[in-house]
Amino acid sequence: MITQVRPPQPVRIGALVPLTRPGWVEAGRHLLAGLELAVxxxxxxxxxxxxxxELMVRDTAADPRRAEAAVDELAQLGVAAVAGEYHSxxxxxxxxxxxxxxxxxxCSSAVLDALTEEPTEWVARLSPPQSHGWRVYTDFLLDAGHSRVAVATEPSVYWASGARILRDHLAPRGGTVVELDARALAPAAVxxxxxxxxxxxxxxxxxFPEPAVSIVRSVRRDQRxxxxxxxxxxxxxxxxxWATTLGGDSAAIPFLRYLPGRLGPLGARVATALRERLSEAPSFVAFEGYDTITVLADVLRSHGTDRGRIAASWPHVAVEGTRGQIxxxxxxxxxxWQWARTPVQVVDRDPAEPGRFRVRHAG
Structure with a gap:
């Protein structure tokens, strides 16, 4: 009689990723590529x-309620942990x-400071808090001579938090921020x-794409x-x-990116593998996805699959990721629980070659 050997049961990780609109689908695709490569x-x-x-992927489509339902479902399915998400x-x-x-x-790639209302032992984050990254961006603005800043904004906890950080950091140094309601003002009025x-x-x-694309085009074409x-x-x-939609107008628009000035051997190897998987240069979000699984795999090997032991392990993590030690x-x-040394850069697309990025500031 032949005894069949059952294959070992997988260790399941839930993955929250925006894969359909109105979610930022391209960010979701890069995040998932990093997660899957590491798995x-x-x-x-x-x-x-x-x-x-085993990665159990759920599409959040930038919908908080959908994300909550996915967490409920994944918990019932017995995942050891949940990972991912891009939208704060x-x-x-x-x-x-x-x-x-x-x-x-x-959490792989969301920056809102108040990720939970009260301190929690159950949640850790790889991306930097918004208050840090946006302060670095404000330093860039001031160094570049911009103290009179306007923000075109829409209603969102995330946008409101960003505007507040900018204002609080600019004001002590003589800067001002004026808010322009992008719902009420047409691009020409902006x-x-x-x-x-x-x-x-x-x-x-x-x-994005709207109203961002229309505002960029209007400002670029206004001789004033x-x-x-x-x-x-x-x-x-x-x-x-962004570059495909805006063409030449996509360049010289500085943004925050969470990459070091130079990738180490692990980061360089992963960058090559991600490029092959994505058929394009990987964004920082893809590296965040890879690092997420790298951390969780280390925790699972060292502490097992019990949820309580995983949460208790956050302060003991010391893992070499693609962008430094985590x-x-x-x-x-x-x-x-926060990775406090996430690298932060201010980068833009080179007007002479929009497919190439220029580092404008680091913090």
Whole structure:
């Protein structure tokens, strides 16, 4: 009689990713590429104690309620942890639900400071808090001579938080921020307001493609605003869709990117593999996805699959990621375990070659 050997049960990780509109689909595709690449490498190396790592992907479509439902479903399916998400408001909803269910959540790519209302042991984050990244961006503005800043904005907790950080950081140094309601003002009216307020920089705190594309085109074509800098701190110009949609207008629009000045050997190897998988240069979001699984695999090997032990391991993590060594700590004002040394750059597309990026500032 032949005894059949059952294959080992997989260790399951839930992945929250925006894969359909109105989510930022390109960001979701890059995040998923990083997650999947790392899972494949973990399994090629023997998995987690001989058990394969399995990614259970759920599309959030930038919908907080959909993310909450996905966390509920994944918890019932027995995942060891949940990972991912790009949109801050969605990640906040997922983090709150994970905390309530006592399910570990490693947030890959969302920056809103208040990811949970109260301090939690269950959530850790790889991306820098918004208050840090946007302060670096404000330093760039001031160094470049921009103290009169306008922001075109739409209603959102994330955009409102960004505008507040800019204002709080500019004001002590003599700077001002004027908010322009992108819902109430047509692009031509935004241009008039920039002239009226004598703003030297306009930051896009709005959705893409619209109204961002129309505002960029209007400002670029207004002869009164030839010296006005356009910025997009949230990172929209990182992705190829930005360049494809805006063409030559896509360049010289600085944004935040979370990469070091030079990738180490691991980062360089992963960059090559991600480029092959994506058929284009990987964004920082793809590296965030890869690092997420790298951290979780290390935790699972060292501490097992018990959810409580995973959450208790956050302060003990010391993992070499694609962008440096990852350690989590408590950061003042941040309610989750935070990687405090995430690299931050201000980057734009080179007007002479929009497919090439220029580092304008690092912090």
């Amino acid at each position: 494949g490498e973990v399994n090629d190396a023997g998995g987690i104690g001989g058990r394969p790592l 408001v969605v990640a906040r909803a997922a983090a709150a639900r994970a905390d309530a269910l006592k399910l570990p959540f490693l 241009c008039d307001a920039l002239v009226d307020h004598r703003a030297t920089a306009l930051l896009l705190l709005v959705g 605003l030839t010296e006005t800098m356009i910025g997009a701190p949230a990172g929209q110009p990182e992705f190829a869709e 350690r989590f700590s408590r950061t003042p004002g941040i309610s989750v």
